[in-house]
Structures are given as C-alpha cells and as structure tokens.
Amino acid sequence: MAEDAIADGATEEAETCCAPPGDVDSDAIAIDLQVLTAMGNDTRYELLRRIANADDGVCVCDLEAAVGVSQSAVSQALSRLYTAGLVTRRKEGSWRYYEPTETTAALLETLDDLRGTHE
Template sequence: MSENASDADSSGSGPARSDACCSADHGLTEEELANDVQLLTTLGNDTRYEALRLIAGADDEICVCELEPSLGVSQGAVSQALSRLFGAGLVERRKEGRWRYYSTTPRAERVLSVLDETRAMTDD
C-alpha cells in the first residue's frame, strides 16, 4: 500500500479534502468552456490546423480547390475540415456561384499569433 493511501477518502476516488479547498473556480461559463474545448479539438487535427494556417497565410480569400493540392487530401476531406473550422468560429465563408471562399476570423488570427509567440519563447 502506498504512503498516500491513507489520504484517500472513503469512496477511494482520491485524497480527502475539506470543503474549503474544493472551491476552485476557473471563471468561465459552461458555454465559454465548451467553446474553448471545441476550438482546441478543432485545432487538434493536422488537416484542419494546416488548412487554417494556409488560409491565414493567403493574401486574399481562398477556395477549397486551392487548398486540396496543398493538403494532400480529398476535396471532401478539405470541405469537412473547413466546415469544422467554420463551426469553431475560426474561418468565415462566402459563397459565389458554386464555390465557397474562406478567410480567417479575428479570433483565428489571435489564436495563431499566440501559438507563434509561444513557439518563439524559451524556457530559461
């Protein structure tokens, strides 16, 4: 038996805690928390993340047909990735005829900027 086994509560689910120490608050509403998780889940896929980077790096709006060769996946996979990015509020889309054109949202620009900044940081 481990040294900390005596600290477990009667349910066996972890260390016993008083009510005073269980009052942590992350300060987010349930909706904000769900939106953040959706955003992080969306960015956690290689195709979606790379598509977002390509859109952000484009000089103007970009069409699905322009992304397909760069991503190396089918047009259907690109369309599905773009749909998820749109649902997470990371891209805007505009329809012209049978084509849809995509651009990043201010939220996506901020997220990508923060990622770039953290990549540049060192742990001194």
C-alpha cells in the first residue's frame, strides 16, 4: 500500500536522503519501556484488563481462575504490573486486592479508542 508514491521534494540533494532526526530523552524511554514491556505479555495484559474492568479491586484468587497459568505465574505477573506502576495493591486479611492506576486507565482507554476508530 502506497509503496511507491512520489512526494514532497526530499530528493533535491543527492547526497543525503533527509535531515537526521532529533534526539530522544532516554530517561523517558526507560520509563515508557518499563510500562510497555509490562503490558506486552498475554498473561499480564489479560490480568490488567480484568483488574481494570472490576470497580472495587480484584483478589488474586479470582484472577487465577481466569487466566490459564499457575498461581505462581499469576503472582509473578501481578508483581511485575505493580513494579511498573500499573496497579496498586492492598492487603485485606489474607487476601490481596489489586486496582488499576491512572496510567493503566489512560493507556487502556487510548487502546480502546484506537481500536474503535481505525485510522
């Protein structure tokens, strides 16, 4: 699709193909990557969606039943989401409840919007 459109006069000089792009803030990249890699996994993303769907916090025991991996795997996944700042957790008796952070809410909403109105 549009593999061979001719455009906008960048071919005037034969020497370079375009101006080199500006630098990117590497701290920001590191932060973003932690979020993206935490979300970018089947198990963790599904857990995150479920946590975000529930209004009042979800406990690990119910999450375990929902995804198809071991209790240990769920625990590790949630831990990673927590470290990345995607969920908060609170202890209540012997159970632990997870809730989404604003980061999660914002990103999931963006992804939902994008899926709706495909470009």
